[in-house]
Amino acid sequence: MSLGAVFAVAPALPLHSAGKYVAGAYIVFVAILLIYVGIMATRLSRTERELAELRRDVEAQRAARDADREREPVA
């Protein structure tokens, strides 16, 4: 039996509306996944920003320490 014939005998719903609902359910699933991945991407970029800030602060601290060491008189 061809797929079209199977569809034709499916009694519960007319196909044009069934396809719409099935597509809707799967689109909802994909949309939830995309929203979640989007939120996680935002959080990841925040962590990257914090890491870059930390690197900057550590380098600034190291530069200040080196400058202090150069100023110290040699005995």
Add this chain to the structure above:
Amino acid sequence: MTTYGRGLRGLSLAAAATITAALALTFFYAPLDANQGFIQKIFYLHVPLAITALCGFVFGGVLGAMYLRTGDRKWDIRSYVAIHMALIFGIGTLLTGTIWAKASWGHWWVWSDPTLTSFLIVMLLFATYQPLRFSIEDPERQSRYAAVFAVVAGAFVPLNFIAVRAAQAYVHPRVLTLTGGNLPGAMRLTFLVSLVGIVLLYVTLWKYEMAAKATRMQVRALRRTLLGEDSVAPLKRSAAPS
């Protein structure tokens, strides 16, 4: 230190491959349901999502019990993420379920159906988990109370499930039973592949979120170690463990 990112790539690929296989089986292999026709294809998404969400709540309860037993905060974070992920999967279950209900029964929601209503009760119960956490400022107390909640609510899930199964079904069909159920072989295979795919997706996202949280905490700890306690801004009040 636990590295949650380990194995994440392989797990992600396995989840993607299984879900792709499940979609192919759903639309090109599984026969059309004699009663519902094409609309029954939602079953292969809706039911695995529901099973995974309910198991995720129980998993959160088990992890909460581990926190109460050990007092180690890592179990609290794991429990929090497990419940958070289960809530997301639960929302997916409710949305796909209402679409299926509308198409199949002509109503977005049927209050007299015990399966629908009980799932909503479980969702509403776990929806209070985050506000509960947020309402407690002290991190230790927050973790302890949240773990107790996770254990009690997690234990409620199987009890609720058994009660609903024991009740007379109104309109929700029973296709999965301990004696084999009413699913023909091709439909059963498609369902099982879909279930494995959704479970793998849950585990992948759980590990992904755990890895993100662990990285964030490590950055804060590193800042504290390298630049001193004052360099770290105090955490704002949050429902998430920190």
